[in-house]
Amino acid sequence: MTSLPRFRLTLCLATALAFAGVTTAAPAGAGPPAPAVLVGPIAPIQPTAASPTTASAYHPVTPFAVRSAKARIAAGHPVTVPLAGRKVLPGAGQFDAVTVAVTVSDASRATSASLVETGTSTAIRVVSAAAHRRATGVAVMPVGPAGKIRARVSAGRARLRIVVTGYQSTGLPGETFHALAPATVLAAHRFGVGASRRLTIVGAPRTGLPSNGQVAAVALAVSVARPSATTAVTAYPHGTPAAAVTAVSAHRGVTTSGAAILAVGSHGQVVLRNSRGHATIGAKVEGYWTTDPTGSSFHPVRPAPLLKASLAPKESHRVRVAGRHGLPSAGQITSVALSITTGAPSQSGTLAVEPTAHGSTRTTILNTAAHTHVTATVLARLTGSTLFFTASHRTPVSVSVVGWYAANATGTDLDASAGSCAGPIAATNGFAVVRATDGQPYGSADASCFATETLDAKQLPAAPEFYLNLADPGKESSHWDQGGPRACHVTTNFDPGCGYDYGYLAAKQAVAFARANGAPAAGRWWVDVEPDNTWGNPRSGPPSHVAANVADIQGALGYLDSHGYPAGVYTETLWWEQITGVPPALSHVPVWGGGAGSAALARANCKQVSITGGPALLVQWFTSAAVDHDIAC
Numbered sequence: 042m043t044s045l046p047r048f049r050l051t052l053c054l055a056t057a058l059a060f061a062g063v064t065t066a067a068p069a070g071a072g073p074p075a076p077a078v079l080v081g082p083i084a085p086i087q088p089t090a091a092s093p094t095t096a097s098a099y100h101p102v103t104p105f106a107v108r109s110a111k112a113r114i115a116a117g118h119p120v121t122v123p124l125a126g127r128k129v130l131p132g133a134g135q136f137d138a139v140t141v142a143v144t145v146s147d148a149s150r151a152t153s154a155s156l157v158e159t160g161t162s163t164a165i166r167v168v169s170a171a172a173h174r175r176a177t178g179v180a181v182m183p184v185g186p187a188g189k190i191r192a193r194v195s196a197g198r199a200r201l202r203i204v205v206t207g208y209q210s211t212g213l214p215g216e217t218f219h220a221l222a223p224a225t226v227l228a229a230h231r232f233g234v235g236a237s238r239r240l241t242i243v244g245a246p247r248t249g250l251p252s253n254g255q256v257a258a259v260a261l262a263v264s265v266a267r268p269s270a271t272t273a274v275t276a277y278p279h280g281t282p283a284a285a286v287t288a289v290s291a292h293r294g295v296t297t298s299g300a301a302i303l304a305v306g307s308h309g310q311v312v313l314r315n316s317r318g319h320a321t322i323g324a325k326v327e328g329y330w331t332t333d334p335t336g337s338s339f340h341p342v343r344p345a346p347l348l349k350a351s352l353a354p355k356e357s358h359r360v361r362v363a364g365r366h367g368l369p370s371a372g373q374i375t376s377v378a379l380s381i382t383t384g385a386p387s388q389s390g391t392l393a394v395e396p397t398a399h400g401s402t403r404t405t406i407l408n409t410a411a412h413t414h415v416t417a418t419v420l421a422r423l424t425g426s427t428l429f430f431t432a433s434h435r436t437p438v439s440v441s442v443v444g445w446y447a448a449n450a451t452g453t454d455l456d457a458s459a460g461s462c463a464g465p466i467a468a469t470n471g472f473a474v475v476r477a478t479d480g481q482p483y484g485s486a487d488a489s490c491f492a493t494e495t496l497d498a499k500q501l502p503a504a505p506e507f508y509l510n511l512a513d514p515g516k517e518s519s520h521w522d523q524g525g526p527r528a529c530h531v532t533t534n535f536d537p538g539c540g541y542d543y544g545y546l547a548a549k550q551a552v553a554f555a556r557a558n559g560a561p562a563a564g565r566w567w568v569d570v571e572p573d574n575t576w577g578n579p580r581s582g583p584p585s586h587v588a589a590n591v592a593d594i595q596g597a598l599g600y601l602d603s604h605g606y607p608a609g610v611y612t613e614t615l616w617w618e619q620i621t622g623v624p625p626a627l628s629h630v631p632v633w634g635g636g637a638g639s640a641a642l643a644r645a646n647c648k649q650v651s652i653t654g655g656p657a658l659l660v661q662w663f664t665s666a667a668v669d670h671d672i673a674c
Contacts, residue, residue, distance in 0.1 A: 099140075099216045099330050101207040101258035101304035102129050104277065104284040110146055110200035114192065119157065122203060125188025130208055133188035140207040140302050142286045143192075144177045144273075145170040150197035157191040158183045170199070175273065175290040179300055181209065204286050206303050207258065216257045217336025218446060220328045220376040220422045224248035227324040229266070232274075232315035239279055240324060243309025250329055256309065258330040260420070261301045263313065263322065265291040270318025274299070277314075278306025288313070291320065300327075327420060328376075347379070348440040352392075352432040360440065363426035368445055369500075375446045376422045384437025392438065393431045396424040473498035474506040474567065474633075474659075477555045481574060482511050482547035483520050485554045495559040507560060508567035508611060508633075509551035512574035513540055513593040520546065525596070533585070535577045540589035544568075544596030552604065563605065567633050568597045570612040576620050591624050598630065609633060609658060617652045628654035637662040 105128050114120055125133035145154050145168055153169040168178030182190055192201055226240045226248065242259055244252030250259075265274055268291045275285040289299035305311060313322060330336070345366035352358055363374055383392060421428055430438060475494045479486050498505035515521065515535045522531040525542025533539075548568070556562065577586025594610065601608035609631030610617075617623060632651040637643035643662040651657035 099207055099209055099218070099258065100136075101140075101216070101302075101330065102205065103281055104142070104204050104206045104286040104303065106202060106204050107141075108192065108201060108203040110144070110202040113147065113198045113200050114194050115198045116152070116194050116196050119191045119193035121159070122190050122192055123188065124184060124190060124205070128205075130188075130205065131210065134186045136184060136188075136208045136210040138181050138183045138209040139190075139205050140179065140181045140209075141167075142177060142179045142204045142206060142288075142301070143167045144175065144202045144204075144287050144290060145194070146175045146200045146202070148172055148174070148194075148197055148199035152194045152196045152199050154178075154199070154201055155193055155195070156180065156182045157193065158185050159187050159189045159191060160185045171292075172197075174292050175271070177273070177287040177290040177299060179206070179302060181302075184208075206286055206301075216330035216332060218328055218330055219336050220420070220446065221249050221326055222422060223262070223325045223327055224250070225323070225325050226261075227313065227322065229321050229323045232313075232320055232322050234317060234319070235315070237312055237314035239310045239312050241308075241310050242305050242326065242329075245309075245326075248326060250326065251331065252309075255331040256305050256329050257332065258302060258304045259311070259326050260328045261288065261303065261311065262298065262325045262327050263288045263301065264296070264298045264324075265289045266296045266321040266323075268293055268295070268297075268318055268320035272315055272317040272320055274320070274322060275314050275316065276301045276303055277312055278304045279310035279312050280307040282312070285314065293318070327422075346439070346441050348430065348438060351384075351435060351437045352430060354434050355431065357395075357429040357431045359427050359429055361427050362423060362442065366442060368442065374423050376420055377428075377442055377445045379419055379421055380441045381419055382439045386432075386434050386436040388434040390433035390436070392433075392436060394419075394421050395429050395431070396422055396427075397429070473501060474508055475555075475560075476509070477507050477551040477560070478510045480510055482509065482543075483550055484510075485551075488554075488558050491555070492558045495555075499559075499561070504561060504564045506565040506567065507551075507555055508569055509548060509597070510569045510574060511544060511547060511593065511597055513543065513577050513590045514575040515577060515589070518543070526599075527592075527596070535583075535585045535589035537585065537588045537592040540577075540592035541596035541599070544593040544598075545600045546596075548597040548600040552601070552606070565607045565609070566601045567609055567611045568594060568601075570594060570610050570620060571616050571635075572619060579619060579622055587622050587624075590620050591622075591626060594621065594627065607631075609655070610653065611635065612652055614652050623653070630655045632657045633659040633661070635661040 107124060107127060108120075108122050124130055124139060125135075130136065130139070141156070143154055143156070145152065148170050150172045151170070152172075153166050155166045157165075165180060165182060167180045168176050170176035184190060192203065194201070224245070226242060226245055227238065230238065232238070242248075243250060243256045250256055261276060263274060263276070265272070271293045272291055273287050274289040274291070276288045277283075277285040286301060286303060287299075288301040289297055291297040303311060313324060315322060347362060347365070348358065348360045350358060362377055363369065368374065368377075379394075381392070430440070432438065473494065475491065475498055476486055477491065478484055485491075495505060513535070516531060516539070521539055521543055522529055523542070523546055525545050527538040527541040527545075529539035529542050530536045531539060548566075552560075552566070577590045579587045579590070598608050598610075610627075611633040612620075613634065613636035615636075621627065630653045632653050632655055634646055634652055634657050637646055637660060643660040646657065646660045
């Protein structure tokens, strides 16, 4: 990496999808609306500074409860729900979010249930319930470093049951998301009391799902029409009936929609079960997660308005989505997360969304009830730049975008010579990592090429990342004693204090060059640690050589960290051992790992403990001296 200036186009960014449930209760005297299938509803993860640049992979698990419904929660008295380390969940700080199903029951009055990330005041409303009625919703809930969330209700007292069905992590390899045109896996079917039905997910005809066993989980939309009694429709991976999770809670006579995100069970199947009475149940798959790295990655955004209008009956209203509010242009987005609010229509009906006008892929996303407001955030597939909204009856509608999915062309990226500026970075790539040095610390890359590549990288779905080369030449370098945060004994060759300052100021100069030539004030940086540059000799030199090498790397990372840049190291196992001796002081550092001879070996490295002991976020494999590839873990 030292001889050729390069950029990295990393395409495989994993997904962070969020669903939340909503229940619509028809008022007295109103007949049930026509059966409909809900996409979602979805509750977005709140965006953070790192969201656009961090690949958060999905990990489905066998559903398990983290809170029972035995005790009621009172308004104004939230409860803390510990998550870290429970069952298969990682420890605190090792996962970013959980997928949960929340059921409200025995509510003393109309209420809503919300979840709150510990350490923040931002609540995500998951589900609303009428007094003495059961309701269920699902959501992907951000989890802070403490590995806990808080649950609360808005009014009265109610019981909450919380079931975990998966989690998101940036430090572990996981699944990527593939949006589908809604694919029916269960046509409207009348269920009796306690009846269940297996749904074939993997390899099901006319669904578009692969049959090679790679499907790990699905986003399932479920509708319950004309229930003769208040009922709960549960879903579970085939073969694990004890792990059932509620998909829909429906009141007698009220058509209700819901959703479930759950792992696929044995024989590629999931099971739906009706608990009480008789009901007509239908199900569609809206998307799936797979080990195939060509899937899409989720990017949350601050809610931005797309539509506010009163829709005329059965008239499609066209709304441009791509290219607005900072979203990429058409072709770079596979689907969008939309927050939709309907007013109080005079009649019960449905609201539908489709990617093409009068197409065959229409997706009914909401059941609307007369004189009732309904709010949900839903997922909509995007095949061009626009979406079309159609209401069965005149309905006031407000729509905002809250997130989008990147269109990743492949799971790997191509490294090419950046110094030549041979051509633009392809817009189909996920993101680029641009080098800010010329192969040596304190040596800047070609400014014109750097600016051009950075501008191209800014047009990609995720923000650009950058890297700098590092070395430890000792006091022979003219940059060895130029000040810095540590005391430097310049007369001692390879003094650790001087080494720290050397790395600190090298990073400072690289960032200053990058900022002066178009780099943003945020984004991940990587420190290139490899033996092609000069380092203290850990084998023939005194112990101070290794100490200075480690201090040098700590200095570069220290500057980046203290100035708000997430940082890691690019290296290979043998290089790291030779240069640093694998010090515990750097065991937390994220890694961009090199050295693999094939894509398969690179992916295997993604699943192992990283070179430093910190998380492996990128892995590399080589095809020639001038061309190599990277895979996002």
